[in-house]
Amino acid sequence: MKIVRCHNGWMIATAAALSALAYPVTCAAAEDGRFQKLSVYLERNVQDHDAEIRFEATGAEEGLAALKVLAPGERTVIDLRTPDSKLGIRSLTLESPEPSDDGIVRADFPAGAYRFEGTTTKGASLRGETRLSHAFPEPAAFEYPRPDQKDIPATALTLRWSVPKGSEACVIVIEQTGTPYEVRALLPGSARSFTVPEGFLRAGKAYKFAIGTVAKDGNRSFIEAGFTTARAR
Structure with a gap:
């Protein structure tokens, strides 16, 4: 997934911002108990x-x-x-x-x-x-920001979305376009919002964000979009 690449490892550091931690949830114990x-x-x-x-x-x-x-x-x-x-x-x-x-x-x-x-x-x-498994979960739907929405506030931004029932977890990815800065989070399937850590967003910048639904078997379906923050006044 284009927005979800360069992301092997879910621990993400951002510049001058809090980090969001997330780890894949698909695990199976080994037969002899040695694989962790x-x-x-x-x-x-x-x-x-x-x-x-x-x-x-x-x-x-x-x-x-x-x-x-x-x-x-x-x-x-x-x-x-x-x-x-x-x-x-x-x-x-x-x-x-x-x-x-x-x-x-x-x-x-x-x-x-x-x-x-x-x-x-x-x-x-x-x-x-x-x-x-070959079965994919149903995707989420954006509520705020809407895809390609402009003049989004760069402070106190809370992303909102809807997801189908039965999702095991949600993966959130936010990238500042053209930079290595990103935030990732793995949330419970019941989550419907995520507040971006203060200091991550900058005024007048373009961002990409993706929301992934995670099934109990670990398979994931991502939707992605972009938004632009309002210019400083």
Whole structure:
């Protein structure tokens, strides 16, 4: 999703502003209890009609020297190694390209059980399994600001939206266009508003914002729009 890229890791720092923290909620315990987190989920942008798949794995205290993920039918879709590292990699987030046809993603990554197999730098074996669904949640709807609305106040701005029943969580992303500054938050599915931290918005600037609904299986549907803050007087 275009607005939701450069975002592997949900901890976001903003300049001279409070940070919003959010973490993916799709987790599955490993069969032997050694993987601390496993997830695989789909993410789509409703307006752009594109989609991607994301894999996340967190191992034990020691790093991973190897990680393999097998899709339904025993097809290997990930095979990573760190042969010359003594520490290895403890946590990984991997995502596919974003074709405009989400059918391409679903064809390459079928629904069903995905098996994770890891080897730590100390030689311990990790195994776990989690499931991928192809069902996307219904998207949210903007209430305020409206898409492309201008002269939005740069202070005390509260975003508002509506979401369908049954959403597990909402992801909020706000970017200042043309800069690395952004705010992200992961909110409960019952949330209908979010107040932007004071100091983040600047007068007379363009911003993009996205709202993502998160299903219980972790799949996400994003809508995105832009707004412009009022000039200083």
